Amino acid sequence: MQFLSIALSFASIAAAVSLSSPQPVSYDGAKVYRVKTGRQLASVKEKLSAFNYEAWNHDLDRHIDLLIPAGEVAAFEALNFNAKVLHEDLGASINAESHGSSLWKRQGGVNSSWFDSYHPYDDHVQFWEDLQASFPNQSETISSGTSYEGRDLFGLHFWGASGPGKPAVLYHGQVHAREWITAPVIEYIATQLIEGYKAGDNLTTAFLNNYDFFIIPFVNPDGFVYTQTTERLWRKNRQPGPGNSTCFGRDINRNWEFGWDANDRGASTNPCSQTYRGEAPSDTPENQGLDKLVRELRDTQGIKLYIDWHSYGQYILSPYGSNETNYAPELGKWTNTASRMSEAIRDSSDARTTFTFGPSGATLYTTTGAAPDHVYIFGEAEFSYTIELRDTGDFGFVLPPEQILPTAEEQWVGQQVLLSLLDETFFDGEGPAIFT
Known part of the structure; x- marks a missing residue:
C-alpha cells in the first residue's frame, strides 16, 4: 500500500536525521485513526495541513488512515472529525506484534x-x-x-x-x-x-x-x-x-x-x-x-x-x-x-x-x-x-x-x-x- 505525501511524516523526519541519529523511533502514545472523508475531503485536508502526520492509505474519497504523534493527539481530537481509532497506542501494538511465540x-x-x-x-x-x-x-x-x-x-x-x-x-x-x-x-x-x-x-x-x-x-x-x-x-x-x-x-x-x-x-x-x-x-x-x-x-x-x-x-x-x-x-x-x-x-x-x-x-x-x-x-x-x-x-x-x-x-x-x-x-x- 502506498504512502500519501500530503504532509511531513514520521518517516521523512527519521530519514532526514538518520545520518546522525540512528536511535530507534518511538511510537509510544501515537494513535492511528480512520477519518471519514467523502464530500468533505477538501475540508479534511485543509484542517490537517497544520499537523505532522502520516497517511497509511490512498482511498481518500472514502477515508484517510492517519498516524498522529502522541504530542498532537489532543489537538487532532479537538477537530472532532468523524473518525474511529484503529490503534489506541501504536507503540503498544508494535510491542505486541514483535513479541510472539518462541x-x-x-x-x-x-x-x-x-x-x-x-x-x-x-x-x-x-x-x-x-x-x-x-x-x-x-x-x-x-x-x-x-x-x-x-x-x-x-x-x-x-x-x-x-x-x-x-x-x-x-x-x-x-x-x-x-x-x-x-x-x-x-x-x-x-x-x-x-x-x-x-x-x-x-x-x-x-x-x-x-x-x-x-x-x-x-x-x-x-x-x-x-x-x-x-x-x-x-x-x-x-x-x-x-x-x-x-x-x-x-x-x-x-x-x-x-x-x-x-x-x-x-x-x-x-x-x-x-x-x-x-x-x-x-x-x-x-x-x-x-x-x-x-x-x-x-x-x-x-x-x-x-x-x-x-x-x-x-x-x-x-x-x-x-x-x-x-x-x-x-x-x-x-x-x-x-x-x-x-x-x-x-x-x-x-x-x-x-x-x-x-x-x-x-x-x-x-x-x-x-x-x-x-x-x-x-x-x-x-x-x-x-x-x-x-x-x-x-x-x-x-x-x-x-x-x-x-x-x-x-x-x-x-x-x-x-x-x-x-x-x-x-x-x-x-x-x-x-x-x-
Whole structure:
C-alpha cells in the first residue's frame, strides 16, 4: 500500500536525521485513526495541513488512515472529525506484534509453529535454508544480486518431474520494508507447494511438474532489518539520497524502467518522500539484480505468472498502474482469474475476507515504475499481479501475529485457483478438485 505525501511524516523526519541519529523511533502514545472523508475531503485536508502526520492509505474519497504523534493527539481530537481509532497506542501494538511465540526457535526446521509470530531476518534466512534442504534434489538456492548494504538477495528455485526448465512462476516479497506479513505468506505458500508435492498431492504435483517456481522472499532486506531495529514503519531501501540530501531510501517499486517517468502522479522526485523513484530507472542495486533475473527468465523459460506481494487493503491488481485509462489486451483474462481467486478466498475464510480486483491504476491509484507493469511489458509475463494482503484498515501495516496463519491459509487457497487457471489444459474432465 502506498504512502500519501500530503504532509511531513514520521518517516521523512527519521530519514532526514538518520545520518546522525540512528536511535530507534518511538511510537509510544501515537494513535492511528480512520477519518471519514467523502464530500468533505477538501475540508479534511485543509484542517490537517497544520499537523505532522502520516497517511497509511490512498482511498481518500472514502477515508484517510492517519498516524498522529502522541504530542498532537489532543489537538487532532479537538477537530472532532468523524473518525474511529484503529490503534489506541501504536507503540503498544508494535510491542505486541514483535513479541510472539518462541516455539519455532525451540523446535527448529520447517514446521507450522513458524506462522505463530513474526521473526528476525536471520531466522527467515534459516527458514529458506531449511526448506531447500528438505527438497534437495529438486530445488536450488539462487541470488538476484546484493542489496545496497550488501545483503544477498537470495531466493529459492524448485521444480517437479523431468527437471527444471519449464515456464516460470516468479514471486517477489517484502518489497516495502514495513509490510511484514508478505514474507510469512510467501513462506507458507512455498511450504505447501513442496510438502504437497512430496506427499503426492495431485494438484500440487501438477503445479510443480508444469512450472518452475522462483521466489525472492526479501526484495528489500536492508529496509526490513531497519524496521526491526530502528523504525518499524520504514518503507524504502536504505540507499543514501542524491547529492547533499540527508534523506535515505528509494522506493524499489517505483524504480522499474517501464513507466518510470510516465506522469507526475505515480511517484515522487523528492528524495525525502516515501515514494521517491530515484534519479534514474533501476538506479537501486536491488532493482538491477531483480530486473536481470526477469529478463533471463523471459529469454530462457518464459514467465507464466508474476506476483508482487504487498499489504494492506485486500486487492488483486493487474497492469496498468501507470495509466488508469490504458487497458491491456489480457485484461479480461486477468480480471476473470482474479474474480475466481477472490471468490475462493472469501468462501474459504471464516472472516469472509473480500479482495477487490481490477487494473491497478483504475482500481486503486496511479503507480509509475512499478513491478507488475514492467514484468508484463519487459518480462513478457502472461499473468502479472500485485496482491495487497490483509487487512482493510483495522490494523493496517501492524497486523497482529494471530492473523499471520489465517492470511497465509487464504492466500494458499487463492494460489491453488490461480495456478490451476494458468492453463486449464493440464486437467482432464471437469477440472481440478478445488472447483468441484
